[in-house]
Amino acid sequence: MFANALLLALRELRRNVMRSILTMLGIIIGVSAVITLVTLGGGATQQVTQQIASLGSNLLMISVGKRMGPGQMSGAAAFNLGDSEALFRDVADLVAVAPVAIGATTAIYANENWSTNVTGSTEDFFPVSNQQIAEGRLFNASEVRVGAAVCVIGQTVATKLFRQQSPLNTRIRLQKLSCEVIGLLKSKGQSTMGSDQDDIIVVPLRTFQRRIAGNQDVNLIKVSVKEGADTERVKSDLERVMRVRRHLATNEENNFNVLDMKEIATMLSTTTQTMTGLLSAVGAVSLLVGGIGIMNIMLVAVTERTREIGIRLAIGALEHEVLLQFLVEAVVLSSFGGIIGIVLALSTALALSGLLQVPFVFQGGIVIIAFLFSATVGVVFGYFPARKAARLDPIEALRHE
Amino acid sequence: MSDINGALPTPLLELRNVTKIYGAGDAQMQALAGINLSIYPGEFVAVMGPSGSGKSTCMNILGCLDTPTTGHYLFQGIDVGSLSRNQRALLRRNYLGFVFQGFNLLNRTSALENVELPLIYRGTTTAVRHQLARQALQAVGLSDRENHTPGELSGGQQQRVAIARAIVTGPSLLLADEPTGNLDSARSVEIMELLTSFNRDKGITVVMVTHEPEMAAYAKRIVHFKDGLIDTDHQQGGH
Ligand SMILES: Nc1ncnc2c1ncn2[C@@H]1O[C@H](COP(=O)(O)OP(=O)(O)OP(=O)(O)O)[C@@H](O)[C@H]1O
Ligand SMILES: [Mg+2]
Numbered sequence: 001m002f003a004n005a006l007l008l009a010l011r012e013l014r015r016n017v018m019r020s021i022l023t024m025l026g027i028i029i030g031v032s033a034v035i036t037l038v039t040l041g042g043g044a045t046q047q048v049t050q051q052i053a054s055l056g057s058n059l060l061m062i063s064v065g066k067r068m069g070p071g072q073m074s075g076a077a078a079f080n081l082g083d084s085e086a087l088f089r090d091v092a093d094l095v096a097v098a099p100v101a102i103g104a105t106t107a108i109y110a111n112e113n114w115s116t117n118v119t120g121s122t123e124d125f126f127p128v129s130n131q132q133i134a135e136g137r138l139f140n141a142s143e144v145r146v147g148a149a150v151c152v153i154g155q156t157v158a159t160k161l162f163r164q165q166s167p168l169n170t171r172i173r174l175q176k177l178s179c180e181v182i183g184l185l186k187s188k189g190q191s192t193m194g195s196d197q198d199d200i201i202v203v204p205l206r207t208f209q210r211r212i213a214g215n216q217d218v219n220l221i222k223v224s225v226k227e228g229a230d231t232e233r234v235k236s237d238l239e240r241v242m243r244v245r246r247h248l249a250t251n252e253e254n255n256f257n258v259l260d261m262k263e264i265a266t267m268l269s270t271t272t273q274t275m276t277g278l279l280s281a282v283g284a285v286s287l288l289v290g291g292i293g294i295m296n297i298m299l300v301a302v303t304e305r306t307r308e309i310g311i312r313l314a315i316g317a318l319e320h321e322v323l324l325q326f327l328v329e330a331v332v333l334s335s336f337g338g339i340i341g342i343v344l345a346l347s348t349a350l351a352l353s354g355l356l357q358v359p360f361v362f363q364g365g366i367v368i369i370a371f372l373f374s375a376t377v378g379v380v381f382g383y384f385p386a387r388k389a390a391r392l393d394p395i396e397a398l399r400h401e
Numbered sequence: 402m403s404d405i406n407g408a409l410p411t412p413l414l415e416l417r418n419v420t421k422i423y424g425a426g427d428a429q430m431q432a433l434a435g436i437n438l439s440i441y442p443g444e445f446v447a448v449m450g451p452s453g454s455g456k457s458t459c460m461n462i463l464g465c466l467d468t469p470t471t472g473h474y475l476f477q478g479i480d481v482g483s484l485s486r487n488q489r490a491l492l493r494r495n496y497l498g499f500v501f502q503g504f505n506l507l508n509r510t511s512a513l514e515n516v517e518l519p520l521i522y523r524g525t526t527t528a529v530r531h532q533l534a535r536q537a538l539q540a541v542g543l544s545d546r547e548n549h550t551p552g553e554l555s556g557g558q559q560q561r562v563a564i565a566r567a568i569v570t571g572p573s574l575l576l577a578d579e580p581t582g583n584l585d586s587a588r589s590v591e592i593m594e595l596l597t598s599f600n601r602d603k604g605i606t607v608v609m610v611t612h613e614p615e616m617a618a619y620a621k622r623i624v625h626f627k628d629g630l631i632d633t634d635h636q637q638g639g640h
Pocket of ligand 2: 456457458502578
């Protein structure tokens with residue numbers, strides 16, 4: 001009996017190619033839109049989550065300047081090495097403090113040159129920024145103390161200057177400084193703000209100050225706080241010590257800024273989640289529109305199909321045989337449409353994730369939900385009008401207008 | 402099914418005081434006003450009467466497509482009104498062939514597939530199904546139109562496909578509502594020869610509605626309808 005239903009269903013679908021295609025189109029559009037959007041949104045969320053993890057645990061950043069408004073700073077004196085040492089000595093629950101000085105420069109190796117930033121810092125810079133070594137070694141405390149002409153570079157710099165070659169034990173030129181490449185850092189990818197974290201050259205702070213910047217300035221102090229410590233308390237301690245170091249009177253405002261990177265990251269991830277929610281909503285609307293399309297096509301066909309049911313009943317079909325045929329039709333259309341939609345969605349999501357540089361994260365849940373939704377619409381609007389018709393006397397079904 | 406009771410065989414069909422009322426209230430319309438009719442196995446009956454006299458309504462009831470408002474319809478002595486929907490469907494499937502006044506073929510479906518349809522519901526195997534369907538189409542002279550859809554066939558050809566569909570299962574009762582209504586006289590004669598041969602050679606009981614006395618002449622019995630009642634009912638020599 002099932003074989004018969006399948007035969008009749010397939011014949012009916014073939015006869016009504018246009019109707020079949022339009023129905024499938026409704027399913028395809030709905031399913032593929034929602035899956036594509038949700039998959040991309042999920043990828044973006046995962047990316048942000050990973051970036052938060054890559055920030056390193058409990059990172060605070062102290063930068064120079066007064067906070068004027070969002071993103072705006074007024075000029076103020078730079079920090080110095082003494083400030084960072086004082087912080088480490090006087091504030092409890094710190095793991096490490098890394099003073100950072102940054103300057104734009106062009107790195108040159110043989111015929112290649114690459115415009116980038118040079119970072120001067122101490123050996124603490126690496127654990128604090130969660131930078132790990134891939135090849136070679138990091139510079140050590142004594143190299144920092146003496147201001148050795150050594151540097152550690154990121155993957156982007158290595159590719160730009162050395163292409164396939166190993167950069168270790170070669171010398172690159174940074175303005176007047178010729179320094180030996182002693183280490184290559186592991187790739188960290190894009191930061192939450194979209195900058196390339198692998199486009200980096202790190203030299204000992206003293207080397208930077210003497211040979212590149214020509215002053216004793218420190219622009220930024222990165223502070224790593226112990227796991228489980230009260231970040232708010234540490235933050236206020238840092239501010240208190242720094243105010244003393246910078247001789248600020250009680251009525252003066254801070255001319256520096258302590259930022260909790262986790263806070264920023266969390267804010268960004270909330271934004272991403274909102275975006276993902278919006279994308280999913282758009283997807284849901286497409287699914288609904290697809291569903292309405294299917295519904296329309298099915299309802300338009302009701303008259304013709306009711307007559308068809310009348311004919312089938314008149315020549316001796318049983319009610320459940322007619323219904324099984326309609327069910328098979330709906331299931332065949334939904335499955336084909338669904339599968340095409342899923343394949344289309346996953347390949348689109350894959351292509352777009354490459355283009356937008358977000359990871360492709362397969363999400364089984366939404367695939368199943370989208371599929372079930374359109375299958376339900378197909379079955380409900382294909383099956384229920386048929387059920388109504390199949391319960392009529394054959395002659396009434398035949399007379400349907 | 403054959404007559405073993407001798408003088409008083411069971412009628413194949415029996416209508417007992419059957420009425421059919423369409424609509425409700427003021428719009429009520431009595432199509433059948435109390436029909437009593439017995440048809441015995443092997444008969445060839447022509448139903449005649451003016452338009453609107455209730456012929457099609459009566460045929461639909463005989464074909465178990467419609468139910469009487471009051472009265473009883475007995476098929477082989479069984480009250481059809483007491484059967485379930487499925488039982489009535491099985492009765493149509495296994496014993497009846499119906500040729501509709503308006504053909505009622507499946508659209509966009511080839512003649513062959515239309516004729517095959519009743520066999521599919523009977524569960525006939527594919528090979529036998531094709532063979533029987535081809536034979537039925539051949540019998541109505543449409544072998545060369547197997548793959549044409551109703552839209553690609555003339556009215557007369559569609560009517561012949563409808564006849565092929567009704568006879569393909571070898572029913573014990575063939576009900577035909579104006580089977581020659583759309584045919585020229587040469588074709589009509591062919592169809593009447595065909596129905597006569599079913600009746601004569603296979604013992605199929607035939608009930609046929611017609612407006613044309615020449616066609617009615619093929620039947621052994623002519624029933625005249627008038628205003629929802631049987632006006633006259635008489636046997637004749639047959640062809
Ligand atoms: N579904 C219906 N609803 C209301 N009235 C109907 C319906 N079907 C038929 N009638 C009425 O019942 C009467 C009998 O109709 P029927 O179709 O049986 O006539 P007929 O004898 O077959 O006529 P014809 O020779 O034109 O085919 C007609 O007056 C018709 O208008
Ligand atoms: Mg009629």
